[in-house]
Amino acid sequence: MIHRRALAALPLATPALAQERPLRLIIAFPPGGSTDLLGRLIAPRMSELLATAITPENRSGASGAVAAGLVAQAAPDGSxxxxxxxxxxxxxxLMRGLGFDYATAFAPVTLLATLPLVLVVRAELGVTTLAGLLARLRADPRPAPYGSVGIGARTHLAMAALLRRAGLAGEHIPYRGGADQMAGLLRGDVAMGFTSIALAAPLLREGRLLALGYSLPGHAPSIAGQGFPGFAIGDWLALLAPAGTPPAIIARLAAAAADAVNQPGLRQRLHDLGLEPAAEGPEALGHFLATERAAMGALIAAEGIRLDG
Structure with missing residues (x-):
C-alpha cells in the first residue's frame, strides 16, 4: 500500500498537475461496466488531492486496445x-499491427483492484463440488462445452487453464457478454463457465446456479485449494500513463489513486461490483504486468488460442 507520508505531500502540487486543463482519464471500456464505474468513483477524490479537474472519457473497442493506443500517443506530462x-x-x-508495444508504451502507475472469478454450473446439473464436476467430465469422452465473454477473455483463459491442469478437453463457446453467457448456461447450451462475482450473485441467491470455486486465493472454496495449487487467474484494473512520464508525477498519481480506491465509504460499493482494492504503486504494478504477460502468453501459446478461432 502507498505509505501515508507520500499522501501528505499531495497538496504541494507539481506544475505538471496543477494546471488549468483537466486530467483526462481514458477508460478502456464502455459506460456501466466495472472499469467505468471504478474510474468514476475514484475520480472526485483524485481530483481533490491533485488539485486539478479529472475528466473520465470512455474509449472502448478491441478489448481495450483502442484506449491503449490513444494513451500510448499522448504527451508524457501527467495530463x-x-x-x-x-x-x-x-x-x-493475440493482436497484430497495433502500432504500439504494450510492454514499452506505458509507465505503470498502480494496480487499483482485482476481480476474482467464480466457476458456476446450473443447479440442475447435479454436481455440487469441483471434484464432482471433474469426475463427470472424465466420464464423458466428448469435450465439455464451456462459455466465456470472448476469445482471450479471463473467463476463457481461466477455464482453459483449469481444464489443461485437469487433463481434460473442452469446447469453448464465446458469447457477446456476461449476460449472454449466463443465459446460455441457464439454457444448458454450455455445462459450466467462469464469470464475475457481481454477475453470478443474483443467480446464486436464487439457487439457479451453484458456485464450485473461486479463481483467486482468499475466497472459499478456491480452485487452488481443491487440488490445483497455485491456480490464480482473475481480472484486474490498473492505471497507466504514457511512457516517459516523470517518476515524480507517477508517484503523486499513484498516491492519489491509492487514497481514492481505499476510501472507507467506497469499499462496500467496490465489494458489490466484485472488486477488491489492491493499490500498491508503480514498482509493484510493473512486476505484476511482467508476470501476467509471461503467464498469459504461455497459456495462449499452449492452447493455440487465436482471435480468428
Missing amino acids: TLLLDSGGQAVNPH
Whole structure:
C-alpha cells in the first residue's frame, strides 16, 4: 500500500498537475461496466488531492486496445491516464499491427483492484463440488462445452487453464457478454463457465446456479485449494500513463489513486461490483504486468488460442 507520508505531500502540487486543463482519464471500456464505474468513483477524490479537474472519457473497442493506443500517443506530462484491465497482458499475444508495444508504451502507475472469478454450473446439473464436476467430465469422452465473454477473455483463459491442469478437453463457446453467457448456461447450451462475482450473485441467491470455486486465493472454496495449487487467474484494473512520464508525477498519481480506491465509504460499493482494492504503486504494478504477460502468453501459446478461432 502507498505509505501515508507520500499522501501528505499531495497538496504541494507539481506544475505538471496543477494546471488549468483537466486530467483526462481514458477508460478502456464502455459506460456501466466495472472499469467505468471504478474510474468514476475514484475520480472526485483524485481530483481533490491533485488539485486539478479529472475528466473520465470512455474509449472502448478491441478489448481495450483502442484506449491503449490513444494513451500510448499522448504527451508524457501527467495530463493523460489510462484505466485498463487484464487485456494489457493478453492483447500483445493475440493482436497484430497495433502500432504500439504494450510492454514499452506505458509507465505503470498502480494496480487499483482485482476481480476474482467464480466457476458456476446450473443447479440442475447435479454436481455440487469441483471434484464432482471433474469426475463427470472424465466420464464423458466428448469435450465439455464451456462459455466465456470472448476469445482471450479471463473467463476463457481461466477455464482453459483449469481444464489443461485437469487433463481434460473442452469446447469453448464465446458469447457477446456476461449476460449472454449466463443465459446460455441457464439454457444448458454450455455445462459450466467462469464469470464475475457481481454477475453470478443474483443467480446464486436464487439457487439457479451453484458456485464450485473461486479463481483467486482468499475466497472459499478456491480452485487452488481443491487440488490445483497455485491456480490464480482473475481480472484486474490498473492505471497507466504514457511512457516517459516523470517518476515524480507517477508517484503523486499513484498516491492519489491509492487514497481514492481505499476510501472507507467506497469499499462496500467496490465489494458489490466484485472488486477488491489492491493499490500498491508503480514498482509493484510493473512486476505484476511482467508476470501476467509471461503467464498469459504461455497459456495462449499452449492452447493455440487465436482471435480468428
